[in-house]
Amino acid sequence: MQIEFLGATREVTGSCFLLRVGNLQVLVECGLIQGGRKQELKNADPFPFEPGEIDAVVLTHAHLDHSGRLPLLIKRGYTGPVYTHKATADLCAIMLEDAGYLNEKEAQWENKKRERKGIELVEALYTQDEAREAHKHFEGLDYGITQEILPGVKVTLRDAGHILGSAIVELQLTEGEHSRKVVFSGDLGHKGAPILCDPEVIEQADLVVMESTYGDRLHRGWDETWQEMGDIISSAKSGKGNILIPAFTVGRTQELLYLFKRNFDAWHIGDWEVFLDSPMGIEATEVYASHSRVYDERAKQLYETDGNPFDLPNLHMSRETQDSMNINQLKSGAIIIAGSGMCTGGRIKHHFKYNIWREQAHVMIVGFQARGTLGRSLVDGAQNIRLWGETMQVKAQIHTVGGLSAHADQQGLLDWYGHFANRPRVVLVHGEEEAMEVLAGRLRNDLGADVMLAEFQQKLVLSP
Numbered sequence: 001m002q003i004e005f006l007g008a009t010r011e012v013t014g015s016c017f018l019l020r021v022g023n024l025q026v027l028v029e030c031g032l033i034q035g036g037r038k039q040e041l042k043n044a045d046p047f048p049f050e051p052g053e054i055d056a057v058v059l060t061h062a063h064l065d066h067s068g069r070l071p072l073l074i075k076r077g078y079t080g081p082v083y084t085h086k087a088t089a090d091l092c093a094i095m096l097e098d099a100g101y102l103n104e105k106e107a108q109w110e111n112k113k114r115e116r117k118g119i120e121l122v123e124a125l126y127t128q129d130e131a132r133e134a135h136k137h138f139e140g141l142d143y144g145i146t147q148e149i150l151p152g153v154k155v156t157l158r159d160a161g162h163i164l165g166s167a168i169v170e171l172q173l174t175e176g177e178h179s180r181k182v183v184f185s186g187d188l189g190h191k192g193a194p195i196l197c198d199p200e201v202i203e204q205a206d207l208v209v210m211e212s213t214y215g216d217r218l219h220r221g222w223d224e225t226w227q228e229m230g231d232i233i234s235s236a237k238s239g240k241g242n243i244l245i246p247a248f249t250v251g252r253t254q255e256l257l258y259l260f261k262r263n264f265d266a267w268h269i270g271d272w273e274v275f276l277d278s279p280m281g282i283e284a285t286e287v288y289a290s291h292s293r294v295y296d297e298r299a300k301q302l303y304e305t306d307g308n309p310f311d312l313p314n315l316h317m318s319r320e321t322q323d324s325m326n327i328n329q330l331k332s333g334a335i336i337i338a339g340s341g342m343c344t345g346g347r348i349k350h351h352f353k354y355n356i357w358r359e360q361a362h363v364m365i366v367g368f369q370a371r372g373t374l375g376r377s378l379v380d381g382a383q384n385i386r387l388w389g390e391t392m393q394v395k396a397q398i399h400t401v402g403g404l405s406a407h408a409d410q411q412g413l414l415d416w417y418g419h420f421a422n423r424p425r426v427v428l429v430h431g432e433e434e435a436m437e438v439l440a441g442r443l444r445n446d447l448g449a450d451v452m453l454a455e456f457q458q459k460l461v462l463s464p
């Protein structure tokens with residue numbers, strides 16, 4: 001029995017782990033490598049295994065850095081099922097199809113240039129149709145139910161509280177006389193986050209494969225964050241300008257709508273018209289609304305008393321381009337939620353064009369902004385930005401709300417691991433080197449853990 005680390009090793013994307021149990025092979029995650037063109041070209045490389053020889057795939061959650069190469073795996077010969085939570089299956093239907101659409105667009109754009117140069121054309125990583133095909137392989141599970149997916153391989157999903165449907169994967173593996181339990185944390189949620197339950201804790205394992213995204217950081221408290229958001233909205237006053245919120249379409253967008261509903265009176269949301277200007281955000285919100293069974297107690301209560309917790313009396317869904325363009329007429333009184341989350345594309349840029357140079361306007365940054373993105377330059381205080389070749393002055397007030405995170409912070413990770421009473425060996429993945437080293441130090445010193453930082457293609461024997 002062994003595990004091989006094939007992605008998210010000393011980096012945060014491209015999660016992929018291969019387990020060999022007897023003559024069976026189980027793949028956990030098949031994520032997209034993200035972060036710059038050169039890195040992303042690696043997605044098209046051959047898999048370091050034969051896709052047709054994999055017997056089962058298990059997926060923790062829908063984010064593309066965990067799920068985004070599944071259609072490619074299937075295109076290259078994998079024929080078996082993809083086991084994951086039911087809500088993850090629903091979210092993947094939207095997200096993988098969108099990824100397929102973007103792949104096609106990118107290949108078309110690249111090929112136009114290549115044609116002019118007279119060099120060989122490229123093929124889309126996978127198409128929208130191939131993503132739809134991949135979705136037929138998904139088998140939705142519930143949390144807490146143990147299922148034997150192959151002889152000697154049992155899987156149980158536990159709620160990870162990171163995004164809807166996100167799971168910690170428990171694998172009980174048996175090979176001859178030997179039995180081992182391997183736990184994959186997936187991405188662990190931030191305790192106390194809106195809508196979702198806190199990450200479930202587990203008390204025993206033989207090996208833990210744990211994420212470490214925020215292994216060196218602590219988040220701001222929730223109450224402070226709610227106060228901060230309420231203050232920004234109240235101070236913006238609806239008659240003066242618009243509030244633009246760039247947001248990731250899955251997770252953050254639903255959190256915003258939910259928080260607006262929960263604080264409808266306290267934050268004077270009724271004074272505004274709220275626009276969800278994102279077709280994919282609208283679809284993802286529908287999926288969130290259809291899985292109330294996995295909400296936390298507070299969200300369940302809101303659902304029971306007030307119905308759909310993402311619906312507001314003054315919410316407008318903008319599906320068509322024309323709906324989005326109509327918002328441009330509004331000079332004040334609009335709260336506009338639009339993608340992309342880091343302002344690198346999507347409809348938010350159009351709203352910037354109409355608002356960013358106006359001092360009455362506000363931009364509320366509610367998510368992580370990577371270096372080199374337009375969102376990051378706003379956070380860093382840029383005086384001017386360039387949109388479609390035009391320079392615009394930044395007069396709008398830029399607010400950064402730092403406390404909303406879908407990931408556990410250092411303390412959250414330590415607490416979660418601390419529940420394993422037998423202190424199993426822990427392999428850190430899904431983190432930048434620095435964050436991993438800091439977390440590894442705390443795990444060793446505070447909890448006496450045997451910690452390993454995974455290397456790419458490193459193999460670890462689980463039993464003789």
Ligand SMILES: [Zn+2]
Pocket residue numbers: 061063162187
């Ligand atoms: Zn994630």
